[in-house]
Amino acid sequence: MDARHVGFWVFALIAGILLGLLVRAIVLAEVEHRPLLALGSYDRLEQELDRLRAEVGALRTEKDALLRQLLTGELSAEQIRQELEAAKHAAGLTPVSGPGVEVVLGDSSRPGGALVERGLVHDYDLLFLINELRAAGAEAISIGSGRMEERLTALSYLRCTGPTVLVNNTRLSAPFTIKALGDSDTLVQALKMPGGVVEQLQAYGLDITVAKAGRLEIPAYSLPLSSRFAEDGQRTAAPASPPVEENPGGQDAVTVEVARP
Amino acid sequence: MRERILAGRLLEPATVAVALVLFSGGVVLGLFAPTDIIPHPLVLLPLALIFVDTGLSAFIAAREKRSFKGLAHFAYLTAFATILYAIGVLSGIRPELVVLLPLVVRETLVLSRLY
Numbered sequence: 001m002d003a004r005h006v007g008f009w010v011f012a013l014i015a016g017i018l019l020g021l022l023v024r025a026i027v028l029a030e031v032e033h034r035p036l037l038a039l040g041s042y043d044r045l046e047q048e049l050d051r052l053r054a055e056v057g058a059l060r061t062e063k064d065a066l067l068r069q070l071l072t073g074e075l076s077a078e079q080i081r082q083e084l085e086a087a088k089h090a091a092g093l094t095p096v097s098g099p100g101v102e103v104v105l106g107d108s109s110r111p112g113g114a115l116v117e118r119g120l121v122h123d124y125d126l127l128f129l130i131n132e133l134r135a136a137g138a139e140a141i142s143i144g145s146g147r148m149e150e151r152l153t154a155l156s157y158l159r160c161t162g163p164t165v166l167v168n169n170t171r172l173s174a175p176f177t178i179k180a181l182g183d184s185d186t187l188v189q190a191l192k193m194p195g196g197v198v199e200q201l202q203a204y205g206l207d208i209t210v211a212k213a214g215r216l217e218i219p220a221y222s223l224p225l226s227s228r229f230a231e232d233g234q235r236t237a238a239p240a241s242p243p244v245e246e247n248p249g250g251q252d253a254v255t256v257e258v259a260r261p
Numbered sequence: 262m263r264e265r266i267l268a269g270r271l272l273e274p275a276t277v278a279v280a281l282v283l284f285s286g287g288v289v290l291g292l293f294a295p296t297d298i299i300p301h302p303l304v305l306l307p308l309a310l311i312f313v314d315t316g317l318s319a320f321i322a323a324r325e326k327r328s329f330k331g332l333a334h335f336a337y338l339t340a341f342a343t344i345l346y347a348i349g350v351l352s353g354i355r356p357e358l359v360v361l362l363p364l365v366v367r368e369t370l371v372l373s374r375l376y
Contacts, residue, residue, distance in 0.1 A: 016284035020291015022305045
């Protein structure tokens with residue numbers, strides 16, 4: 001072996017190692033961090049560019065639409081519509097659905113003797129139950145009987161009329177089915193807590209069952225809205241005028257005044 | 262490493278064969294090296310260029326029948342690349358460009374001496 005060739009061979013070995021390491025390093029490197037632009041990363045960059053171009057186009061279109069709505073006043077009308085929908089939802093004027101509990105409250109099936117009247121469901125029993133459900137976070141409540149079902153709102157009332165209970169001017173008789181939308185666990189716990197509503201109503205001899213429901217449907221408030229005396233706070237501060245005349249469209253008409261900038 | 266490489270000896274088939282075997286073995290070693298010891302491509306690329314430059318310069322020197330100090334040449338280019346890297350870091354310009362571009366230009370000039 002010629003000693004002068006050793007240097008050349010060492011050089012060849014190190015050059016080979018370097019080349020191998022270089023290839024390995026490039027293969028191991030993330031596509032985004034590769035020092036060389038690979039075909040795959042080029043395609044990926046082109047796809048990203050197309051996506052960004054499409055996003056820019058969509059955002060421009062959206063901006064134009066919003067600008068057009070703003071200039072023509074449609075945006076304000078849309079906002080009013082959304083607020084009106086939210087108000088109707090809060091007032092119980094739209095049907096709703098969701099998880100909750102279903103409570104069936106019926107008259108006592110046991111002979112009551114001298115306390116037979118206490119074995120019947122009264123309006124205060126229902127109010128007691130409804131108050132507890134609202135305190136537990138129920139977002140919508142209805143009372144039904146047979147095929148009838150009435151949504152409870154701020155205008156609702158419950159009143160005993162003989163053997164029946166009047167709800168929203170609809171006569172309902174026992175057993176009553178009370179639906180409440182909300183967190184099922186919370187509602188059930190609130191009703192069944194020691195000394196709570198269920199325990200007290202059972203102590204009176206009433207039949208009550210509470211069941212969780214994955215999806216309940218509650219109808220909208222059925223009666224027409226009417227307001228003869230109550231007025232909006234801003235309008236009340238204005239010079240007095242006959243309230244009935246301010247509502248020329250009839251009792252069901254709702255006047256919305258919007259302060260425009 | 263102060264050996265003189267002669268053009269006539271370099272082209273001997275046996276010498277070239279041994280060099281090819283060693284080169285291939287080196288490639289295999291590099292390809293299957295543990296990931297923990299693989300340097301960053303920013304180090305590997307200039308190092309590979311410096312090795313190519315050293316090899317080409319040695320070949321040209323042997324062809325022109327003049328002496329060539331391979332180790333000194335390698336050390337000189339390594340120091341040159343390190344200074345370029347420092348300039349890149351201090352100036353804020355991408356070090357890859359500052360280091361690799363002069364080396365690539367240098368290789369182009371060296372290759373042009375082959376014809």
